[in-house]
Amino acid sequence: MVERREGMDKPVIVTVDDDPGVSRAVARDLRRRYGHDYRIVRAETAKDGMEAVREMRLRGDEVAAILADYRMPQMNGVEFLEAAMDLYPYARRVLLTAYADTQAAIQAINVVDLDHYLLKPWDPPEEKFYPVLDGQLDAWQRTDRRERSELRVVGDRWSAPSYKVRDFLARNHVPYQWLLASEPEGAQLVKAAGDGCHLPLVVQPDGTVLEAPDQTTLAAAVGLSTTPATDFYDVIVVGGGPAGLGAAVYAASEGLNTVLVEAYSSGGQAGQSSRIENYLGFPDGVSGQQLADRARRQALKFGAELLTPRKVNSLEARGQARVVGFKDGGEIAAHAVILATGVTYRRLQAPGLDDFVGRGVYYGAALTEAPWCKNTEVFVVGAANSAGQAAVYLSQYASKVHLLVRGDGLEKSMSHYLIEQIAALPNVEVHLQTEVAGASGDGHLERLTLSTKGEERTVDAQWLFVFIGAEPYTSWLGETIERDARGFVLTGPDLVQGGRRRLWDEIEAARDEWQQLGCPDRNRFQVAVDREGARLLFGDREWLVV
Numbered sequence: 001m002v003e004r005r006e007g008m009d010k011p012v013i014v015t016v017d018d019d020p021g022v023s024r025a026v027a028r029d030l031r032r033r034y035g036h037d038y039r040i041v042r043a044e045t046a047k048d049g050m051e052a053v054r055e056m057r058l059r060g061d062e063v064a065a066i067l068a069d070y071r072m073p074q075m076n077g078v079e080f081l082e083a084a085m086d087l088y089p090y091a092r093r094v095l096l097t098a099y100a101d102t103q104a105a106i107q108a109i110n111v112v113d114l115d116h117y118l119l120k121p122w123d124p125p126e127e128k129f130y131p132v133l134d135g136q137l138d139a140w141q142r143t144d145r146r147e148r149s150e151l152r153v154v155g156d157r158w159s160a161p162s163y164k165v166r167d168f169l170a171r172n173h174v175p176y177q178w179l180l181a182s183e184p185e186g187a188q189l190v191k192a193a194g195d196g197c198h199l200p201l202v203v204q205p206d207g208t209v210l211e212a213p214d215q216t217t218l219a220a221a222v223g224l225s226t227t228p229a230t231d232f233y234d235v236i237v238v239g240g241g242p243a244g245l246g247a248a249v250y251a252a253s254e255g256l257n258t259v260l261v262e263a264y265s266s267g268g269q270a271g272q273s274s275r276i277e278n279y280l281g282f283p284d285g286v287s288g289q290q291l292a293d294r295a296r297r298q299a300l301k302f303g304a305e306l307l308t309p310r311k312v313n314s315l316e317a318r319g320q321a322r323v324v325g326f327k328d329g330g331e332i333a334a335h336a337v338i339l340a341t342g343v344t345y346r347r348l349q350a351p352g353l354d355d356f357v358g359r360g361v362y363y364g365a366a367l368t369e370a371p372w373c374k375n376t377e378v379f380v381v382g383a384a385n386s387a388g389q390a391a392v393y394l395s396q397y398a399s400k401v402h403l404l405v406r407g408d409g410l411e412k413s414m415s416h417y418l419i420e421q422i423a424a425l426p427n428v429e430v431h432l433q434t435e436v437a438g439a440s441g442d443g444h445l446e447r448l449t450l451s452t453k454g455e456e457r458t459v460d461a462q463w464l465f466v467f468i469g470a471e472p473y474t475s476w477l478g479e480t481i482e483r484d485a486r487g488f489v490l491t492g493p494d495l496v497q498g499g500r501r502r503l504w505d506e507i508e509a510a511r512d513e514w515q516q517l518g519c520p521d522r523n524r525f526q527v528a529v530d531r532e533g534a535r536l537l538f539g540d541r542e543w544l545v546v
C-alpha cells in the first residue's frame, strides 16, 4: 500500500519499509518534524515505492529524500535507492539498517553514492534521527537541482580539440553525449550547424551551438563560475586538488570569506583516479570523481566560492594584502593566500610523441578514453600507483594492457596491493626495462617503437597512456616565494637556515636598512605579528617581513 498526504505542492520525503509497524513509526517520526514543509509518502513494499516514485516523476513532483529499509523481499534497499536515483538523482539517499547489516550499508556508499545509513531503532529521534535528516534536507535545499538535459559534443575520433572538450567536460562532471561527425546523428548536427562549421560542436540543450569553443566559453555555457564575487577575501586558495579543496572546506567552515581558484577542474590529480583505495574513511575505495564531487559540495556548503577554470599567474605582497593575478587578466586580494597547486605531468620524451597528444597519446587520462579502448591493446607507461591503477582500470575494457616500466621492478614505486591486483589480471603484461623510443602514425598514433635493454622493436599501438610522475608548476611565482632547486615551495622546517627561521634573516635585512637610514641602534625595534603578517616597527617606520 502507498499512503499519500495532502499538500501536493510540497517536496516529498519517501519512506519504504516492508515491516508495517516500523513503516508507520518512521512515517510518524517524519511527519512530526517535517510534515509542515514536506509531504511524506510511505510504502510498505519496494514495488509500491517504485511505482509511487515513478508517478511523482511523471507529475513533476520534487523528491527531497528517500529512506529505504535494507532488508526487503523483492528488492533490497540498496537496489531500491539505485533505481530511484535514475529518476531523482538529487534526492538524498538514506538506507535504514539493523546493526547486522552495516557492512552492506558501507558497501552501498560506493554503489549508490549513499548519503547516509541509519541504524534502527533510533530512540529518541531528536538525538539519533532528526539531526541526520536535518543535515540531509539542508544539503538537498542547497543543491542546484535544475534539470540539465545532456549536452551533445560532435567531433572526430582522433581530434585533439575534440578530446580537450570531452576531457574538460568529463573532469568537471558535466554529462554529455559524444557523437562522431562521421556517423548519422553527428553528421545531421554538423549539417544543421552549416557548411564549414568548426569541429568540435557543442550543442546545448536549448539548441545553441558552440563551434570549437575555448575553455572559458565552454565553462560559461555549462554554468561554471569564473567571476569572483568580490575583490577582497580573507583567504584565496590557489588549486582545487584534494589539498586546495580541504583548505577551502576548513577555511570556509571557520567563517572565513574564502575563494578557491582552479585552473582546469576541481579534484586535481585525484579527480582522475579510477579508484582510490587508501583514502581515510572509504574502506571500499572511492572513485576520484566521487571524492572530488563530495569535497566540492562540502566547500560550497560552507560558503566557499569556487572559480573554475581560472589560472593564477602572479602573486605579490601589496602593503598588507596578498594579490593574486589571473592569466586572463584581473586580480583579487586577500589577507592570506594558500598555494595548493600540486604538480603537472612530466612529458615523455621520444621522437614523434608530441604530435599525437590527444590523438592516441594521453597524460593521466585513462578514465575518459577507457570505453573507446574496448577490445584493443593499450600501452601504459609508468611504475607508480597512478600507472598501476590505470592498467587495472583499462584491463576491464582492453583486450590487453602492456605496462611499460623503465626500471627492473615495480616494488620500489608501486603499492603492494596494486602489484598483487596486476599479477592477478591475465590480460595485463608488465614489460620491465622497457622504454618508448618513438611514435608514428597518420593523423593519430598507429605505431610505437619500444626499446627493451637497448633492443628496439616496433609494435602496432593506438593508445598510449603516460603516468611518469610530475613536477611542481611554480615558475610563475617569480621571486615572491622561496623554492628549492626543483621548484617545490619551501615550508615548515625548510624555512630554517643555520638554526634560525628565514624570517629572522629578513628582520636582519630590515635592521641593516634602518641602520643605513641613519639610525645607529639597530636593536631599537618592535615586532608586530598579527593576521596580516609580521612587521618591524622602528619609530614611525615599518617593514613588512612576512
Ligand SMILES: Cc1cc2nc3c(=O)[nH]c(=O)nc-3n(C[C@H](O)[C@H](O)[C@H](O)COP(=O)(O)OP(=O)(O)OC[C@H]3O[C@@H](n4cnc5c(N)ncnc54)[C@H](O)[C@@H]3O)c2cc1C
Pocket: 238, 239, 240, 241, 242, 243, 244, 261, 262, 263, 264, 265, 266, 267, 268, 269, 270, 271, 272, 273, 274, 275, 276, 277, 278, 310, 311, 312, 313, 340, 341, 342, 343, 364, 385, 386, 387, 389, 473
Ligand atoms: C591517476 C592518478 C591516480 C592516483 N591515485 C592515488 C591513490 O590511489 N592514492 C593516493 O594516495 N594518491 C593517488 N594519486 C595521487 C594524488 O591524486 C595526489 O597526491 C593528490 O591529488 C595531490 O593533491 P594536491 O591537491 O596537492 O594537488 P593536485 O591534485 O595536483 O591538484 C592541484 C590543482 O591545482 C591546480 N593548479 C595548478 N596550478 C594552478 C594555478 N596557477 N592556478 C590555478 N590552479 C592551479 C591544478 O589544475 C590542480 O587541479 C593519484 C594520482 C593520479 C594522477
